[in-house]
Amino acid sequence: MALVDVELKIKRYNPEQDTKPHWETYEVRVEDTDRVVDALHEVKWHRDGTLSFRRSCVHGVCGSDAMVINGSNALACVLLVKDVGTKITVEPIRGLPVIKDLVVDMEPFFDQYKSVLPYLINSTDPGYEERKQSPEERERFDDTTKCILCAACTTSCPIYWGNESYVGPAAIVNAHRFIFDSRDEAGADRLDILNQRSGVWRCRTAFSCTEACPRDIKITQAIQEVKRAILYNRI
Amino acid sequence: MKIHRHSYDAVVVGAGGAGLRAAIETAGKCRVAVLTKLYPTRSHTGAAQGGMCAALANVEEDSWEWHAFDTVKGGDYLVDQPAAEIMCREAIDAVIELEHFGMPFNRTPEGRIDQRRFGGHTRNHGEGPVRRACYAADRTGHMILQTLYQQCLARDVNFFNEFQVLDIAFSEGRVSGLVAYELATGDLHVFHTKAALFATGGYGRMFKVSSNAVTLTGDGPGVLYRRGIPMQDMEFFQFHPTGIYKLGILLSEAARGEGGILRNSEGERFMERYAPTVKDLAPRDMVSRAILTEVREGRGIGENKDFVHLDLTHLPPEQIDAKLPDITDFVRTYMGLEPKTELIPIQPTAHYAMGGIPTNINAEVVVDSDNTVLPGLYAAGECACVSVHGANRLGTNSLLDIVVFGRRGGAAMATYVDQVSHADLPPRVEDETRERIERLKAGTGGENVADIRARLQEEMMDKASVFRTDESLRAVLETVRSLRDRWHNASIQDKGEIFNYDLTEAIELGFLIELAESLVISALARTESRGAHFRDDHPTRDDANWMRHSLAFRTDDGVRLDYKPVVGGKYEPMERKY
Numbered sequence: 152m153a154l155v156d157v158e159l160k161i162k163r164y165n166p167e168q169d170t171k172p173h174w175e176t177y178e179v180r181v182e183d184t185d186r187v188v189d190a191l192h193e194v195k196w197h198r199d200g201t202l203s204f205r206r207s208c209v210h211g212v213c214g215s216d217a218m219v220i221n222g223s224n225a226l227a228c229v230l231l232v233k234d235v236g237t238k239i240t241v242e243p244i245r246g247l248p249v250i251k252d253l254v255v256d257m258e259p260f261f262d263q264y265k266s267v268l269p270y271l272i273n274s275t276d277p278g279y280e281e282r283k284q285s286p287e288e289r290e291r292f293d294d295t296t297k298c299i300l301c302a303a304c305t306t307s308c309p310i311y312w313g314n315e316s317y318v319g320p321a322a323i324v325n326a327h328r329f330i331f332d333s334r335d336e337a338g339a340d341r342l343d344i345l346n347q348r349s350g351v352w353r354c355r356t357a358f359s360c361t362e363a364c365p366r367d368i369k370i371t372q373a374i375q376e377v378k379r380a381i382l383y384n385r386i
Numbered sequence: 387m388k389i390h391r392h393s394y395d396a397v398v399v400g401a402g403g404a405g406l407r408a409a410i411e412t413a414g415k416c417r418v419a420v421l422t423k424l425y426p427t428r429s430h431t432g433a434a435q436g437g438m439c440a441a442l443a444n445v446e447e448d449s450w451e452w453h454a455f456d457t458v459k460g461g462d463y464l465v466d467q468p469a470a471e472i473m474c475r476e477a478i479d480a481v482i483e484l485e486h487f488g489m490p491f492n493r494t495p496e497g498r499i500d501q502r503r504f505g506g507h508t509r510n511h512g513e514g515p516v517r518r519a520c521y522a523a524d525r526t527g528h529m530i531l532q533t534l535y536q537q538c539l540a541r542d543v544n545f546f547n548e549f550q551v552l553d554i555a556f557s558e559g560r561v562s563g564l565v566a567y568e569l570a571t572g573d574l575h576v577f578h579t580k581a582a583l584f585a586t587g588g589y590g591r592m593f594k595v596s597s598n599a600v601t602l603t604g605d606g607p608g609v610l611y612r613r614g615i616p617m618q619d620m621e622f623f624q625f626h627p628t629g630i631y632k633l634g635i636l637l638s639e640a641a642r643g644e645g646g647i648l649r650n651s652e653g654e655r656f657m658e659r660y661a662p663t664v665k666d667l668a669p670r671d672m673v674s675r676a677i678l679t680e681v682r683e684g685r686g687i688g689e690n691k692d693f694v695h696l697d698l699t700h701l702p703p704e705q706i707d708a709k710l711p712d713i714t715d716f717v718r719t720y721m722g723l724e725p726k727t728e729l730i731p732i733q734p735t736a737h738y739a740m741g742g743i744p745t746n747i748n749a750e751v752v753v754d755s756d757n758t759v760l761p762g763l764y765a766a767g768e769c770a771c772v773s774v775h776g777a778n779r780l781g782t783n784s785l786l787d788i789v790v791f792g793r794r795g796g797a798a799m800a801t802y803v804d805q806v807s808h809a810d811l812p813p814r815v816e817d818e819t820r821e822r823i824e825r826l827k828a829g830t831g832g833e834n835v836a837d838i839r840a841r842l843q844e845e846m847m848d849k850a851s852v853f854r855t856d857e858s859l860r861a862v863l864e865t866v867r868s869l870r871d872r873w874h875n876a877s878i879q880d881k882g883e884i885f886n887y888d889l890t891e892a893i894e895l896g897f898l899i900e901l902a903e904s905l906v907i908s909a910l911a912r913t914e915s916r917g918a919h920f921r922d923d924h925p926t927r928d929d930a931n932w933m934r935h936s937l938a939f940r941t942d943d944g945v946r947l948d949y950k951p952v953v954g955g956k957y958e959p960m961e962r963k964y
Contacts, residue, residue, distance in 0.1 A: 167882045184720075196836030200879030200888035205428075207599040210635045210716060212528060213428040229719060250570065251885045257425065270536035271488025281485040283497035289490060296490050296522070296529060300427050334488070 155183045155237055157190055161202065162242040163252050172249065175199070181232055187239060188216055188227040204253035211365055214301030217244050218253055224303040224363035244306035246315070260302045263318045267326035267344055272337035288333040295328040295373050297366040304360035304370055310353050317353040318345070320360035320370050327373040330386055338386045346381050354378075387823070387883070388573040389816055394419045395803040396581045397564055399551045399606055402429035403527070403788035404767030404795075405585035406534035408749075411796025413541035416803045419577065420543055421566050423550035423601065423890075426535050430587055430599045431788065434527025435638035435713060437519030438484075438785040439507055440477035444498045445517045450474045452510060453518060457783060458957045460506040460669045461740075461776020462917035462927065464619070464935070467955025469747050469772045473783070473790050480789045481520050489533045490522050502709075503643040506669035506780040512964070515667050519782045524638050524712045530785055549575065550890060552822075554582065554609055554763075555815045561762030562809040565819045569890065572883030574816050580803040583764035583795050584610065584743060584751075585788075590623075592898045592905075593736035594840075594847035597629055597636035601894075606769045607742055608897025611904065615753055615760070616937040616948070618771040619741035620901070621909035621919045624779055625852050627673035629735025631693045633720055637713045637732060639781040641698060642666040644709050648677065649695045649729065650685040656694075661964040668964045671778040671918045674734035674852050688731065695729035734852055738779055740918065741905075742771040744937065749795025755937060755950040761806070764799050766791040773935065776952075777917020826892050831875025835892045838872050841865070842895075842902060850906055855923045859910040866906060870899050904938040907945045912936065929959050 157179050164172040179193040188206055195202045204227070206216040211229040218227050219242040221235055232239070247255040273282075298321065305311055305319035326345055330338040345351045351374055360370040380386050394417050398405045401422035412418040422429070441448040453474040458465045485491060485499060492500040501517040509516040522529040538545075546566070553565040564577045589604025590596040611617055627648070628637040642648075647666050650656045660676040661668035668676075677694050686692050698706060698714070703726050706714055714725045723730060743765040744752050749772075751763040767788045774787055845865045849858035873896060880888035914928035915921050934949040 165882065165884070167884060184722075186720075192836075195888075197834070201882065203880075203885040203887055207424055207428045207601045208430065208433050209600055210433075210633075211719070212433050212525075212712070213424075213430070213599065215424070215428050231719070251882075254885045261425075265539055270540040271533075272540075273486075277486050279479075279482065281482055281491075281499050284493055285497045286493045286495065288497075289493045292490070293523075296532075297525070299432070299528070300425075329488075332488070332490070 152182055152184050154180055155232065156180050157232060158238045159190055159194060160240045161194070164249055165201065165251055183233040185232050186228050187220055187230045187232065187235060190232060190239065191227060191241070203251045212299060214299035217301040217303040217306070218242065219244060224307040226301060226303065226365045229365050244302060246306045246312045247302070257302065259315065260305060260321070263322045264300065264325055266318060267322050267341055268337055269325045269329065271329060271332065271335055273334055274336060282334050284333055291333070292328050292331040294368050295324045297368050298324050298328070299366060301365060303363040303365055307359040307363035309357055309359065310355060314353060316349040318349055320374065323351055323374050323377055324368060324370055327377055330377065330380060342377070342381050345377055351378050351381065387820060390573055390575045391578065392419065392575060393578040393808070395579065396583070396799050397421060397577050397579045398583045398585060399564070400585035400587060401426035401545065402585060402587055402767060403431035403530055403534060403785065404792035405583070406538055407789050407792030408583050408585060408766060408796030408799070409543045410534065410537050410541060411793050412800045413543055415800040418544065419546055421546045421549040421551055423548060423569070423605070425547050426545060427531060429531060430602055432528045432531040433599065433636065434785055435524045435636060436640035436643065437502065437504060437521035437526050437782045438481060438530070439504060439518045439782040440481040440520055440786070441474065441518060442478060442481060442499060442501060442520065444494060445501050447509070448516055448518055450478060452508065452516070453477065455511050455957055456507050457774065457780055458776070459962060460780040461778055462962060463933065463959040464773065464776035464916060464952055466773050466953040467957060468953055469774045471955065472747055473774045473786060476790045477786050480786065484530065484533060484789065487533050487537050489529055491520055492522055502640065503667060504781045505639045505642065505667045505673070508664065512663070515664055519643065521640065524640050524710050527785060550605065551609060552893065553819045554613055555812050556613070557809040557812055559761065560809055563811045563815055565816050567819070567890070569885055572886060574819060576811070576816050578808055578811055580806055580808055581762040581764065581799045583749065583766065583799055584769055585765070585767045585792065586769045588739045588768040589898060589901050590736045590739065592842060592846050592902045593851060594843040595629060595632065595634040595733065596736040597626055597634050598736065603894035604897045604901045605894060606765070608900055610743055611900055611940050614939070615751060616744060616939045617741060617901070617904045618744040618937055619773060619935050620905040620938055621912050621936065622740035622777045622917055623736065623905065624670055624738040624740060624918045625674040625734035626670055626737035627677055627734055628696050628732045630716065630720055631731035631733050634735035635716055635720060636735065636737070637696060637716065637730065641696060641710055641713060644705060645701050646696055646698045649697050650680045651687045651691065652685060656680055664964045669778055669780060672964065675920060677734055678852050693731045693733045696732045697729050698725050699727055699729065736851065738784060739768055740771065740773070740775040740777065740779055742769045745770045745772055747772065747794065748798040749791050750798060755948050757950065762802065764795045766795040777919060823889065826876065826878060826889060827881050829875065829877045832877050833872045833875045835876050835878065835895055838869050838876065839895050839898070842869050842899060846902055850909060852920065854909055854919070854921050856910065859906055863903070863906045863910065866899060866903050873899055900940065904940070904945055908936045908938050908947065911947055933959070
């Protein structure tokens with residue numbers, strides 16, 4: 152652990168003052184084991200209180216602070232200063248409208264999430280006991296239950312940048328979570344939704360989403376599994 | 387600053403597990419709005435890791451009475467026993483209901499919900515550990531939060547995301563409205579409502595080393611406390627034994643439930659000396675004290691001898707990957723250590739407020755020592771005090787609390803709003819909030835909010851955490867009061883309307899300071915040691931004088947304390963040995 156001087160270059164935009172975004176550079180002294188979010192806090196708390204960014208848990212489970220850090224999507228609370236270097240560039244995630252500084256409009260993202268029926272659908276009465284599910288059936292969709300809806304994947308996708316109607320990787324991940332859950336009965340409905348023009352076929356397997364995911368979900372694989380389920384009509 | 391006006395039958399404040407479960411219960415029964423200062427899925431329920439206890443007896447013999455006994459004993463007999471019985475009995479249905487909602491619990495080979503051990507949960511009144519915690523790897527809270535949010539979407543619940551409630555209005559002796567600040571615009575929204583359910587979570591950010599999200603600033607209790615609602619049992623604040631050294635990030639008790647052990651500088655498994663029967667799975671207050679006792683007696687580790695080790699190296703690597711993937715990733719990310727082969731530096735971290743807004747078993751807020759209900763006001767989850775956790779909460783009982791009392795509160799509120807009409811809002815109900823915001827933006831005193839907060843956190847950690855004395859508490863009380871004066875002289879840089887977190891952080895610090903004062907004053911008065919409240923100068927439990935709940939009222943003349951009896955039951959207080 153050692154103190155380091157970090158040059159933090161942040162893309163700023165205040166709609167109450169600016170006509171377009173601009174860069175501001177701040178020099179802050181932090182521990183090398185600090186997180187990028189700690190460096191951002193140092194700026195906000197001691198240099199420039201007008202800097203706005205979302206954050207909450209600050210250890211990578213709430214999904215508030217996805218940003219573009221040195222060119223790649225990441226959570227600011229998961230990257231450490233010693234791992235990104237002393238020159239750090241921070242921008243808002245791409246493909247969603249910027250509201251102020253690093254804060255983007257998340258509504259389009261959540262609307263796409265909602266479009267895939269992201270809840271268990273099962274019309275049978277289970278009575279007073281749990282529905283049975285074998286460890287193997289449970290394991291089948293384990294990976295996609297890890298999603299924290301941070302939007303790092305969707306906003307790293309070059310297809311999504313060019314086509315806002317594409318549901319995007321995060322919505323497909325959450326559809327996958329239910330399609331492959333043995334207790335769910337609406338897999339076919341979700342596959343219909345994802346078989347439309349805005350659905351899985353937009354994916355060109357660039358793997359950007361998989362690289363961006365802070366939860367290490369195998370997103371491209373999940374998308375391919377959904378594609379195969381549509382093609383072979385089999386879950 | 388624009389003012390918008392809305393009318394609902396009921397408003398839920400906060401969208402963690404308790405708020406979402408309440409919203410599900412009201413959906414379709416009345417017009418309800420859910421206000422949250424975050425997006426619902428950002429709520430701190432999602433950070434809970436280890437599990438949710440219920441005596442399903444899926445893997446070994448168990449009963450909800452044993453669970454209730456453990457809860458009462460774990461809470462050092464400050465628990466209201468009827469409330470604990472309700473929680474532990476309804477736990478079984480609550481888990482089954484979550485499963486029906488789609489919760490992806492880990493499974494037994496027979497396809498049933500799997501269960502594992504957890505601190506303080508025992509077989510047959512303390513004979514030995516029992517497998518009672520239902521879990522989804524080490525992200526149980528994440529899965530509960532996601533599942534409840536999904537069910538809200540299925541029911542078309544009306545969310546107002548990034549709306550921060552800053553005031554409440556009462557008329558005719560009951561709730562009439564709420565005032566909320568919209569982060570995206572800086573506008574104020576007045577909600578005319580018959581009822582409000584507060585589910586805003588904890589206030590662990592008043593301590594320096596904390597497992598809590600930076601947004602856990604006690605807004606709900608803070609709003610109500612300012613309006614005359616007492617805070618119950620504030621002196622009981624839980625320090626979780628295994629926070630990552632310095633950062634405070636939580637490493638679940640499930641690590642010890644799966645077989646992990648604590649070691650001091652001599653490599654000794656020291657919990658054998660403190661809790662011979664359950665060892666590392668003793669309740670959190672005892673383990674945290676044991677760790678800091680080892681540190682005090684010179685058996686701490688590191689340059690400053692101020693931490694101990696959590697040892698997982700003897701566990702099979704595949705068990706770690708399957709059962710503890712997230713927390714072992716935290717260790718790799720933030721410590722640069724490989725927990726399969728290296729020891730993990732840990733220290734107690736501020737984790738959970740047992741105290742808060744006093745309620746009865748239907749989550750109705752009660753405002754005095756006679757338990758008088760304030761019509762239309764409800765609270766559930768960490769911000770509330772039922773009291774099911776007493777002086778020390780058992781691990782997993784928070785996830786249980788939020789679903790059981792979130793549901794009960796939602797049900798009671800839906801029934802209530804069906805029977806009453808709206809009370810008239812007081813005139814110019816938003817004025818005080820608007821003035822407070824304008825005053826903060828206009829402040830020229832030059833005090834820095836972050837510096838005041840850092841000082842509060844350091845002092846509370848140093849003098850009002852695991853070990854306390856009359857002297858330390860008097861010192862911190864003086865500091866807290868001087869920090870309040872400094873807060874009144876705070877200046878913020880951001881004068882804008884849009885996503886002005888500079889402003890909201892200043893407001894939140896105001897809540898933290900008020901609640902810290904009530905905590906310290908309640909702790910000063912309680913001249914005994916019970917659960918998480920430990921006084922070096924009064925090291926034993928004193929049932930004759932202190933078997934009672936404290937109530938702290940904020941008045942113009944300072945904090946006034948009152949007390950009310952603990953509601954007993956079949957378990958007589960006995961010495962707490964594990």
